[in-house]
Amino acid sequence: MTVQILPERFKTEDQRALVADLGAVLERAPLFVPRMPRSGKPFSVRMTNCGPLGWVSDIDGYRYQPHHPETGAPWPEIPQRLLDLWHEVAGVPVGPEACLVNLYGPGTKLGLHQDRDERTFEAPVVSVSLGDTAVFRIGGTTRKAATRSMRLASGDVIVFGGDDRLAYHGIDRILSGSSSLLPEGGRINLTLRRVTPF
Ligand SMILES: O=C(O)CCC(=O)C(=O)O
């Protein structure tokens, strides 16, 4: 496996600073409810983005676009702390273009999927967990491959690249009350992605 796990990469103080950075992002780019292509069924996770591009999903499909789907405004910049993380761990000579922000309340799940809407898979996906612990599942590059489950706690970072860049993954559940980082509870996941070839 070329999934690299960096437990507690962000210590409590840095986690708090990241939450403050995200507060500023959310003021400019409010959370929206993504919907499944075709059916329009809402996801249980709420999302927003920062960076030159953001990932959105609606009845017309999944895509990256430079503006917020509801306000029409460009996405805010990726906080420096996250750019620094990317440059330390991603191992590519270019920056990320999108940072997808997912907010999980109690009972939120994210089905097994691949991150494959990018136009390049040469850069890894760098994922940061904040708040309540998630039960994360990761498998192989086919839906049928065996999966394993692991817990992602606040401050943990995982980097999936190389052979695992297209590994199926998802969130089985959130362990409510496992962290006091977020005043209202729940979990935030940030994924930094490169979208265009370099
Ligand atoms: O919340 C997570 O840890 C994973 C999020 C994810 O897979 C995604 O946004 O594509």
Ligand SMILES: [Fe+2]
């Ligand atoms: Fe994903």
